Amino acid sequence: MKDISVPVEKKDHRMKMSGRAEYTADMKLPGMLYSSFVRSEVPHALIKDIKLPELPDGYFSVSGSDIPNNHCACITDEQPVFADKEVMFVGEAILLICGPDEKTVKKLCAETEVIYEELPAVVSLDEATEVALGYEYHKGDTETAFNNADKVISETFRTGYQEQAYIETQSAVGVWDKDKGKAILYGSMQCPYYVHSALMHSFELDESHVRVVQEVTGGGFGGKEDFPSLLGCQAVAAARKSGHPVRIILNRREDMSVTTKRHPAILKYDAALDKEGHITGLRADIRMDSGAYPGLTSVVMQRTLLAALGVYKIDNLDVKGRAMTTNLVNNGAYRGFGAPQAFFAIETLMNHIADKLGVSPLSYRQMHFVKQGDETGTGGKFWHHVPIPEMIEKAEEMSDYSRKYAEYARPQSGRYRKGIGMSIFFHGCGFTGSAEKDFIKSKLTLHKYADDRVEILASNTDMGQGLKTTFSKIAAKVLDIPYEQIIIENPDTDRVPNSGPTVASRSLMIDGKLIERAAERLKAIWEPGKEQEIMEQYKEDRECVPWDIEKFHGDAYPTFSWGLNVVELQEDTLTGNTDLLGVWGVYDVGHVIDERIMEGQAQGGILQGIGYGSMEHMEAFKGRIRQNSFTDYMIPTAMDTVNNGIAFIDNLYKDGPFGAKGAGELTLVGAAPAYEAAVEQASGRHFMEIPLTPERILLAE
Amino acid sequence: MVEFTLNGRKIRSQMSPDTRLLDVLRGEFGLTGPKEGCGEGECGACSVLVDGKLFNSCITPLANVRGKTVVTLEGFRDSEEYKLLEKCFADAGAVQCGFCIPGMIMASEALLLRVPHPTEEEIREGLSGNLCRCTGYNMIINAVQMAAEKGDGLW
Numbered sequence: 001m002k003d004i005s006v007p008v009e010k011k012d013h014r015m016k017m018s019g020r021a022e023y024t025a026d027m028k029l030p031g032m033l034y035s036s037f038v039r040s041e042v043p044h045a046l047i048k049d050i051k052l053p054e055l056p057d058g059y060f061s062v063s064g065s066d067i068p069n070n071h072c073a074c075i076t077d078e079q080p081v082f083a084d085k086e087v088m089f090v091g092e093a094i095l096l097i098c099g100p101d102e103k104t105v106k107k108l109c110a111e112t113e114v115i116y117e118e119l120p121a122v123v124s125l126d127e128a129t130e131v132a133l134g135y136e137y138h139k140g141d142t143e144t145a146f147n148n149a150d151k152v153i154s155e156t157f158r159t160g161y162q163e164q165a166y167i168e169t170q171s172a173v174g175v176w177d178k179d180k181g182k183a184i185l186y187g188s189m190q191c192p193y194y195v196h197s198a199l200m201h202s203f204e205l206d207e208s209h210v211r212v213v214q215e216v217t218g219g220g221f222g223g224k225e226d227f228p229s230l231l232g233c234q235a236v237a238a239a240r241k242s243g244h245p246v247r248i249i250l251n252r253r254e255d256m257s258v259t260t261k262r263h264p265a266i267l268k269y270d271a272a273l274d275k276e277g278h279i280t281g282l283r284a285d286i287r288m289d290s291g292a293y294p295g296l297t298s299v300v301m302q303r304t305l306l307a308a309l310g311v312y313k314i315d316n317l318d319v320k321g322r323a324m325t326t327n328l329v330n331n332g333a334y335r336g337f338g339a340p341q342a343f344f345a346i347e348t349l350m351n352h353i354a355d356k357l358g359v360s361p362l363s364y365r366q367m368h369f370v371k372q373g374d375e376t377g378t379g380g381k382f383w384h385h386v387p388i389p390e391m392i393e394k395a396e397e398m399s400d401y402s403r404k405y406a407e408y409a410r411p412q413s414g415r416y417r418k419g420i421g422m423s424i425f426f427h428g429c430g431f432t433g434s435a436e437k438d439f440i441k442s443k444l445t446l447h448k449y450a451d452d453r454v455e456i457l458a459s460n461t462d463m464g465q466g467l468k469t470t471f472s473k474i475a476a477k478v479l480d481i482p483y484e485q486i487i488i489e490n491p492d493t494d495r496v497p498n499s500g501p502t503v504a505s506r507s508l509m510i511d512g513k514l515i516e517r518a519a520e521r522l523k524a525i526w527e528p529g530k531e532q533e534i535m536e537q538y539k540e541d542r543e544c545v546p547w548d549i550e551k552f553h554g555d556a557y558p559t560f561s562w563g564l565n566v567v568e569l570q571e572d573t574l575t576g577n578t579d580l581l582g583v584w585g586v587y588d589v590g591h592v593i594d595e596r597i598m599e600g601q602a603q604g605g606i607l608q609g610i611g612y613g614s615m616e617h618m619e620a621f622k623g624r625i626r627q628n629s630f631t632d633y634m635i636p637t638a639m640d641t642v643n644n645g646i647a648f649i650d651n652l653y654k655d656g657p658f659g660a661k662g663a664g665e666l667t668l669v670g671a672a673p674a675y676e677a678a679v680e681q682a683s684g685r686h687f688m689e690i691p692l693t694p695e696r697i698l699l700a701e
Numbered sequence: 702m703v704e705f706t707l708n709g710r711k712i713r714s715q716m717s718p719d720t721r722l723l724d725v726l727r728g729e730f731g732l733t734g735p736k737e738g739c740g741e742g743e744c745g746a747c748s749v750l751v752d753g754k755l756f757n758s759c760i761t762p763l764a765n766v767r768g769k770t771v772v773t774l775e776g777f778r779d780s781e782e783y784k785l786l787e788k789c790f791a792d793a794g795a796v797q798c799g800f801c802i803p804g805m806i807m808a809s810e811a812l813l814l815r816v817p818h819p820t821e822e823e824i825r826e827g828l829s830g831n832l833c834r835c836t837g838y839n840m841i842i843n844a845v846q847m848a849a850e851k852g853d854g855l856w
Binding site for chain 1: 797
């Protein structure tokens with residue numbers, strides 16, 4: 001029998017390939033109206049007055065006063081759906097103007113005048129003083145470690161914004177069913193039940209009076225985790241006011257200006273070294289820009305702090321993180337979820353220390369790797385095999401890293417110089433802490449029809465990562481029926497139970513396991529020709545050190561996925577431009593459910609990571625996002641990449657389906673530090689900041 | 702009124718000549734293959750063929766296609782060339798979220814019409830006006846390479 005990892009044609013391949021897939025912008029509902037936002041032009045102000053132009057027949061505006069509870073629920077509900085008294089950042093929604101003609105609504109928005117009384121605004125992380133939230137944890141005795149240190153190395157790193165840049169912008173269609181008093185929302189999203197909860201909260205409805213349907217989603221990468229809840233409330237408010245379906249589609253500049261991004265961060269590290277160069281103590285003090293409203297910042301920051309010491313065993317730790325309130329756009333989820341900032345810092349720090357000690361970065365890392373059975377920084381445990389040695393062996397075989405490193409370490413001359421860099425990293429699989437058990441309580445259903453086709457009813461979304469296919473493969477394999485006999489549609493909360501959000505690389509590992517168990521039970525009672533149904537629910541019976549968020553202590557994750565990247569490049573020392581010569585990725589994601597899909601995750605994740613490290617420069621200036629288009633915010637094109645070498649290490653995880661672990665985010669996390677290391681070797685300089693643009697390379701000392 | 706050939710049929714658009722071709726295709730003719738990803742000619746999701754050449758329909762005024770031949774994915778998807786691309790894109794695992802794909806297919810067709818046996822570099826260049834955030838491009842490059850090899854003589 002074939003292994004489950006043998007690739008199959010994706011469930012949605014033909015539909016997407018042929019242009020028949022219906023994205024939100026392709027929907028047409030009778031009487032549907034178009035809309036456009038009036039947004040704040042200033043970072044912080046009181047709204048004194050709004051002067052609307054005369055609205056033609058059939059046109060109307062929607063504001064906070066049209067919403068029973070004008071607060072959007074996402075962890076907290078501080079953010080209003082529409083700003084009513086005070087605006088907190090440039091781009092915050094004030095009004096939505098709707099009507100039958102798209103050009104006219106845009107014109108009406110442009111003619112609307114908002115009178116502000118401006119207030120002092122905090123428009124950079126450097127000047128922020130108000131702490132939105134924070135965490136810290138300690139281990140051992142850092143004071144003694146630093147007092148006894150042979151050497152202390154202190155460095156401060158900076159990371160910038162990163163924009164998810166899904167090619168389909170945020171979009172939603174709101175409908176109000178007047179007869180039933182029911183809110184209906186169609187849209188591009190990762191988490192239908194997040195939107196469902198937000199609509200219940202803002203419109204004071206019970207769960208049976210809200211329906212959320214995911215349309216085909218043109219990429220998410222975290223960007224469609226929480227923002228669709230806000231957009232959903234805005235669309236439903238307009239539909240409820242008018243009785244018409246109302247469509248909202250953000251244009252690209254609007255999307256880049258007002259949607260959540262990866263948190264910019266300043267990461268200050270101090271490392272205490274003994275005579276042999278071992279790190280005996282580490283202090284990390286991390287500041288992140290939370291934006292005007294915290295949103296998902298608390299959980300993002302937890303992941304940053306848990307990644308702060310990288311893949312290393314360090315006995316004495318002080319790790320502290322504070323998210324600062326600014327009058328800037330909200331930051332939120334982006335693939336890696338706080339870990340890319342920390343891994344950039346710790347991996348670069350390791351390279352710099354190795355350089356200062358005159359040893360190779362790989363051999364210096366080898367002095368510190370964690371292994372199975374070691375304690376985590378927060379008093380949990382690495383319960384499972386840590387395959388770093390096999391990953392290094394594989395990477396050496398594929399990239400010839402050590403030989404090239406030694407070669408490029410010799411003095412280079414001339415305009416073009418080469419470098420090679422390595423990074424090693426992990427992704428804590430699934431939600432941080434005890435959220436699966438305490439909050440999500442995932443449920444899903446397998447429904448067998450009389451014709452023996454089996455439908456998977458789950459709220460997880462396919463946003464391109466191939467979930468419809470991998471879920472179906474698991475069910476088909478266990479049931480021992482053809483993959484074509486499995487049905488899986490885009491989730492509709494009227495039809496599917498809440499199996500949780502599609503975030504944190506949790507779906508395949510957590511809900512895939514529920515599918516595996518449900519399928520085993522269905523197989524046991526299978527009667528051909530009969531309609532049957534099995535519901536399965538999350539349960540936790542693994543051995544662990546219970547997570548305590550107050551003490552920031554325990555097992556934050558059930559297990560870890562592991563990754564290694566190597567980047568080799570050539571720098572043009574005259575222009576600061578780089579040409580990639582080779583990029584490699586070795587990953588342990590447990591057992592691969594579909595090799596082709598997993599390779600796609602790796603290829604795509606690596607390039608997003610290289611973009612993060614090299615060219616994706618975005619900054620706020622006087623409160624306004626400067627690079628808000630693909631002209632100014634450059635993401636890599638087909639010319640900016642090379643044929644990456646990808647390999648997977650099989651390392652079965654018993655609580656995942658067929659041994660699978662979290663996979664999607666891991667692939668982004670390590671590319672930026674590997675890129676930076678390669679540039680450092682080529683240029684012979686140390687850098688502290690990403691993205692490492694050609695300008696920064698040239699301007700560095 | 703602007704006359705042109707759209708997916709093999711002579712048609713007349715009632716829209717103003719300065720309307721974006723993308724809006725004519727999607728709005729007046731209900732062709733949802735071309736997508737709007739940026740609206741300023743940077744991402745290529747709206748790519749169509751105009752007289753066999755690749756155009757961003759979001760920055761092409763309707764007047765510019767007067768008397769010309771416009772092909773969208775809808776007008777290409779019944780061809781032998783499309784069927785081969787569909788198979789190769791599946792075998793290479795080249796499709797993730799799919800939003801860039803209609804444009805990517807038209808870009809591939811435009812390239813293969815011009816260069817039936819492109820090198821890897823030529824494919825990268827040929828698709829460089831089409832942004833994809835999911836795949837990292839390499840599996841798309843492989844798909845086009847595969848199609849060029851298997852489709853010897855088709856283009």
